[in-house]
Amino acid sequence: MTRHFERDMMRLERELLAIAGMVEEAVLLAVRALIEHKVELAQQVIAGDRAIDLKEVELEEDGLKILALHRPVAVDLRFIVAALKVNNDLERIGDMAVNIAERTTELGARPSTSDRIERIRAMSEQVLKMVRTSLNALVRHDAVLARTVRQQDDAVDDHHRKMYDEMEQAVRANPETASEALRHLSVSRNLERIADLATNIAEDVIFMVEGDVVRHRLGKRAMAPVGSPEANERR
Amino acid sequence: MTRVRTRWRAGLALAGVTCAFLTHVAWREARAIDEAASGRERARLDGAIDALHDLGERELIRDEPGELALPVEHLARGAVLELALLDADGVAVAAAPTPAFMNRRQAGYAEVALARATMAEARHVRPGGPHGEPTLYVARPIHSHGLLVGFARAGIPVARIEATRSALLRLLAGISGLALVSAFGLAALARHRLSAPLRQMAAVAERMADGGEPSTPFTTRADELGVLARALAGMAGRLRERLEGIDAERTQLLAVLGGMVEGVIAVDRDDRVLHINKVAAQLLGVTASTSLGKPVWEVTRIPAIIEALGTASFDAPAREVQIATPERAYRLWIYSAPLRNASRKNMGAVVVLHDVTELRRLENLRREFVANVSHELKTPVAAISGMTDTMLDDEAMPAERARRFLQKIREQADRLAKLINDLLALSRLESADLEQLLPFARLDLRDPISASVEHARPVAQVKGLAFSIALPDEPVWVHGDDESLRQLADNLLSNAINYTPAGGSISLTLTRDGDHALLVVRDTGIGIDPVHHHRIFERFYRTDKARSRAQGGTGLGLAIVKHVALSHGGHVALESAVDQGSSFRVLLPLEGASAAPR
Numbered sequence: 001m002t003r004h005f006e007r008d009m010m011r012l013e014r015e016l017l018a019i020a021g022m023v024e025e026a027v028l029l030a031v032r033a034l035i036e037h038k039v040e041l042a043q044q045v046i047a048g049d050r051a052i053d054l055k056e057v058e059l060e061e062d063g064l065k066i067l068a069l070h071r072p073v074a075v076d077l078r079f080i081v082a083a084l085k086v087n088n089d090l091e092r093i094g095d096m097a098v099n100i101a102e103r104t105t106e107l108g109a110r111p112s113t114s115d116r117i118e119r120i121r122a123m124s125e126q127v128l129k130m131v132r133t134s135l136n137a138l139v140r141h142d143a144v145l146a147r148t149v150r151q152q153d154d155a156v157d158d159h160h161r162k163m164y165d166e167m168e169q170a171v172r173a174n175p176e177t178a179s180e181a182l183r184h185l186s187v188s189r190n191l192e193r194i195a196d197l198a199t200n201i202a203e204d205v206i207f208m209v210e211g212d213v214v215r216h217r218l219g220k221r222a223m224a225p226v227g228s229p230e231a232n233e234r235r
Numbered sequence: 236m237t238r239v240r241t242r243w244r245a246g247l248a249l250a251g252v253t254c255a256f257l258t259h260v261a262w263r264e265a266r267a268i269d270e271a272a273s274g275r276e277r278a279r280l281d282g283a284i285d286a287l288h289d290l291g292e293r294e295l296i297r298d299e300p301g302e303l304a305l306p307v308e309h310l311a312r313g314a315v316l317e318l319a320l321l322d323a324d325g326v327a328v329a330a331a332p333t334p335a336f337m338n339r340r341q342a343g344y345a346e347v348a349l350a351r352a353t354m355a356e357a358r359h360v361r362p363g364g365p366h367g368e369p370t371l372y373v374a375r376p377i378h379s380h381g382l383l384v385g386f387a388r389a390g391i392p393v394a395r396i397e398a399t400r401s402a403l404l405r406l407l408a409g410i411s412g413l414a415l416v417s418a419f420g421l422a423a424l425a426r427h428r429l430s431a432p433l434r435q436m437a438a439v440a441e442r443m444a445d446g447g448e449p450s451t452p453f454t455t456r457a458d459e460l461g462v463l464a465r466a467l468a469g470m471a472g473r474l475r476e477r478l479e480g481i482d483a484e485r486t487q488l489l490a491v492l493g494g495m496v497e498g499v500i501a502v503d504r505d506d507r508v509l510h511i512n513k514v515a516a517q518l519l520g521v522t523a524s525t526s527l528g529k530p531v532w533e534v535t536r537i538p539a540i541i542e543a544l545g546t547a548s549f550d551a552p553a554r555e556v557q558i559a560t561p562e563r564a565y566r567l568w569i570y571s572a573p574l575r576n577a578s579r580k581n582m583g584a585v586v587v588l589h590d591v592t593e594l595r596r597l598e599n600l601r602r603e604f605v606a607n608v609s610h611e612l613k614t615p616v617a618a619i620s621g622m623t624d625t626m627l628d629d630e631a632m633p634a635e636r637a638r639r640f641l642q643k644i645r646e647q648a649d650r651l652a653k654l655i656n657d658l659l660a661l662s663r664l665e666s667a668d669l670e671q672l673l674p675f676a677r678l679d680l681r682d683p684i685s686a687s688v689e690h691a692r693p694v695a696q697v698k699g700l701a702f703s704i705a706l707p708d709e710p711v712w713v714h715g716d717d718e719s720l721r722q723l724a725d726n727l728l729s730n731a732i733n734y735t736p737a738g739g740s741i742s743l744t745l746t747r748d749g750d751h752a753l754l755v756v757r758d759t760g761i762g763i764d765p766v767h768h769h770r771i772f773e774r775f776y777r778t779d780k781a782r783s784r785a786q787g788g789t790g791l792g793l794a795i796v797k798h799v800a801l802s803h804g805g806h807v808a809l810e811s812a813v814d815q816g817s818s819f820r821v822l823l824p825l826e827g828a829s830a831a832p833r
Contacts, residue, residue: 010530013530013532014506014530014532017532017533017536018532018538018541020536021532021535021536021537021538021541022538024536025537025538028557028558029557032557032564135536139533139536140533
């Protein structure tokens with residue numbers, strides 16, 4: 001590795017983690033704004049998205065430049081490819097956070113009276129944990145940690161399905177709550193999307209570390225720990 | 236080791252050269268001596284033959300040779316040779332020294348025969364002499380007036396001519412060997428005397444470099460070695476002092492950083508972590524030891540910290556940011572500054588993290604409290620002034636109506652008074668609690684409770700509520716303040732009464748539970764949604780503002796209950812659900828018991 005190459009790679013990693021930090025913060029703030037009904041925080045999230053978009057573009061250009069200039073191979077190539085994919089996933093998470101923040105501004109500062117807020121709180125804690133775990137796996141190049149993220153996705157999907165049912169029931173019982181319910185549903189959907197994107201990031205980390213593309217593999221085999229019985233099942 | 240080998244080689248070369256030179260000189264000397272010695276012997280031989288020849292030439296021509304034995308013997312002794320004078324037939328006329336030489340017929344001897352044949356000097360080597368050693372025999376024909384008159388014959392052991400040579404060679408070898416050995420010896424000695432102390436010094440220096448503290452040898456010598464040794468010792472001493480100084484400074488700095496309340500992170504120019512103290516590691520959820528040397532963006536993803544480090548300058552303003560770890564949410568106040576070395580060049584940056592979560596939370600609480608209080612105070616005051624204005628404006632107001640207004644003003648004034656009393660009580664409790672000034676005394680818990688019950692019973696009856704009390708028969712001794720405990724019971728009972736519709740029931744029981752007293756106030760009223768449970772003991776918190784204000788509540792009742800319980804070393808818990816009534820349980824330690832578990 002020449003010094004220039006090494007320096008460029010380090011810079012790419014640093015920028016990737018910087019955008020990761022910004023997106024993580026955006027999700028945190030958006031969730032907090034929703035749960036605590038703080039409209040100013042929501043507006044902060046919406047305003048901060050521009051910086052995330054700019055950084056995504058910058059990072060993509062840097063990554064392509066490295067590919068062109070240094071023509072890396074093997075583990076370095078995998079790192080850059082994974083970084084570019086994670087970069088896109090992060091930017092999309094940022095957009096989801098903005099969506100949640102917009103719902104918050106629409107809901108206003110009225111405290112909600114329903115149980116749904118509790119479910120949203122539980123869901124968002126789970127989602128935040130997934131985001132944090134997948135980003136930690138990215139920093140530490142830890143494929144084992146990355147594999148644990150997928151298992152947490154089922155719980156989030158479960159929450160989302162239950163939200164649907166609860167929405168339906170609530171609106172049937174009291175059509176007045178429709179406007180609030182619809183916004184809560186949108187938030188739930190966005191949270192579920194963030195969880196999926198966090199899973200994507202985890203899959204990208206596995207690719208980066210092991211060179212194994214685990215996307216779209218059916219069932220538990222894809223994300224099972226290496227060497228476990230599930231991983232060794234025939235497809 | 237190579238150095239030593241080189242020295243050996245040098246010594247060897249020197250010794251070798253010296254030896255070769257000495258050997259060459261000795262060889263030439265030996266040869267010269269050898270030549271001289273054998274030359275002398277040959278000269279002696281030739282001289283003897285010549286003398287013998289002259290004698291023979293003189294005497295053998297006579298018919299009556301003179302006395303020859305003596306001169307020949309004289310010659311032989313002088314030359315240390317065997318000599319014989321022979322006549323023309325080869326018969327010995329005179330011979331010395333050995334009688335064997337007197338053998339008369341010597342013509343058969345090889346050298347004589349050869350001399351006779353060639354008429355010239357002839358030599359022959361054959362064993363001879365007393366021991367049979369190789370001997371050189373020489374025979375020279377003697378002529379006188381052209382006639383052969385005899386032979387001069389001499390014999391000399393060969394060894395004599397060459398003895399000197401081999402003896403000399405042995406001497407030569409001996410000298411060479413001695414020279415070689417002494418050259419080696421001197422070289423070794425010189426090496427030892429010179430290089431061994433130097434190697435010793437080198438070893439000492441190496442041990443010093445490794446951190447040991449050996450004493451320097453040779454410091455008392457007067458020569459150059461001593462100078463070197465003293466310089467080395469001096470340097471070692473100064474180095475040790477400086478290192479100790481640096482170590483002490485470093486320990487101090489680490490102690491200061493470790494004892495700080497704030498978190499400190501220092502990074503170098505490449506953004507690698509130079510130092511991270513315990514508090515910072517805790518705040519970021521990492522371990523200090525594993526974070527050292529890593530790029531800072533692998534240690535934390537918090538954008539504010541990374542930015543602060545990136546834009547560190549002495550004028551940069553401090554910023555405040557909210558972060559969340561799985562355990563709790565923090566508010567951090569972040570201040571950053573550049574790190575400069577002695578020549579004022581930028582070496583990195585340092586960031587200081589201050590946990591202001593508690594500070595901000597208290598500020599928020601205070602703000603909310605002030606807002607709440609002013610709102611609560613404003614309402615009755617506004618009502619009072621409104622109503623008095625109305626009365627003042629309407630001079631012809633009928634007495635009855637006026638009376639009703641005054642009644643309302645009275646109510647509002649009462650409400651204001653109650654609010655102010657409650658506020659004062661709460662603030663007294665809090666400040667006294669802080670300084671532990673509450674007048675605690677030994678009292679029977681049944682007394683303040685009974686007093687409160689007696690006050691509440693008629694109110695309950697008026698409202699049509701069943702009221703049941705259960706107090707133990709023996710005293711329940713606690714350490715506490717009678718007035719506060721009365722207030723606690725009052726508030727619990729008045730809440731129960733206010734929030735239970737007619738036809739419901741209220742019960743109060745006081746029992747012993749281990750080393751605590753348990754007071755339970757239960758009602759069958761409207762209950763409290765679990766959603767509010769964790770906030771209901773806060774000041775001015777109301778589940779439904781409209782209803783509770785209409786009932787004259789101040790919003791401080793439960794806050795006072797909680798505070799009294801806490802300051803008595805106990806606590807209060809709530810069980811309730813909507814339309815299922817509420818049950819408040821207060822645990823207080825009995826006298827002599829420790830504080831109640833939470």
